[in-house]
Amino acid sequence: MSATGEALTPQEYIQHHLTFWASGSEPSSFWTWHIDSLLFSVGLGVLFLWLFRSVGKKATTGVPGKLQCFVEMLVEFVDSSVKETFHGRNKVIAPLALTIFVWVFMMNFMDMVPVDWLPQLAQLIAGDHNQYFRVVPTADLNVTFSLALGVFVLIIYYSIKVKGVSGFVKELTLQPFNVKAMIPVNFLLEFVTLIAKPISLALRLFGNLYAGELIFILIALMYGANLAIGTLGIGLQLGWLIFHILVVTLQAFIFMMLTIVYLSMAHEDH
């Protein structure tokens, strides 16, 4: 809770934590940007790429250092996951999976930072204690949807590239019932299946992280109540944090794995 400003009600506190730092004065307009989401997602992405690139540049084939070992472990983990699921030849999928896994993990991991630290810091820097600041980019529907959208575009791109436009259309219309009369039904089913992929990807990640963040906020609220509840809050926060480490990693892994699976499905010719 802010010690500097006037006391907030719990509703206001939660509301404050769940509002993005948006550009523009009209929050309902499409042309607003969530500056905090973009800042953290791009910042973390650049950090990830810079770190891996610097390791890659210095990579020795001899005895690797600890950082190189760690990076190579991740790369090999992703590479083996891709090789287990995807049997074609594609230069994009493995780096894509690595980017998704590490980037999503890093963005998710921002959830581990105590909920008030970075917002308070931002308020201090901005000199405005009403400054909105959300630090978990994956708790922003825009971020998760953009990731899913990227994957969706690739799914369609590879479907058409591998099977051709006609093959892709046939896949959408002649399955599961290979009868001409059933084409509308088939199309409906397949179209929903297709659309469900990015939506489920985006919503799963968003839902998990949003819920995680909300629970951290609720636990943080307990510290303002009284000593007994505040003490309970410490235990709860620790428990949730430890559990959340699992969730964060698992969600990053699931996002990566499903991306691989969807793309390998796009490569399959029926």
Add this chain to the structure above:
Amino acid sequence: MNINATLIGQTLAFFLFVVFCMKYVWPPLMNAIEERQKRIADGLANADRAAKDLELAREKVSDQLKDAKATANEIIESANKRKAQIIDEAKAEADAERAKIIAQGKAEIEAERNRVKEELRQQVSALALAGAEKILERSIDEAAQSDIIAKLVAEI
């Protein structure tokens, strides 16, 4: 919770990141990993080969050792033979030398004896002659009895 332009920016960033990762991050790391895997595999293969080489070398060494031992035995044997031969030769030579020396000695002794015998004979004959002369001086003519004296000298 509304969808807005953040989506566009984020999608753009995502694509850029993936492309960057594909171009500049993945290949060097993968190369390093694969290179190392190759080196490890090579190293293991080399170790195997070295172990096999060692085994071969051991066999060769034991073979050579056996050969060397056999050769040494042969050499010793032939040396022994040669020794016996040399000893025999030396013995034979020494025997011959001894026989020669003995024969020479015997011949010298014989010659000496003959010479001494001759000398003795002459002295005896001279002595006998002198004796007979003394005897005959008293009685008979030296010339008439010289054949008897010659007969005596021959009998000595």
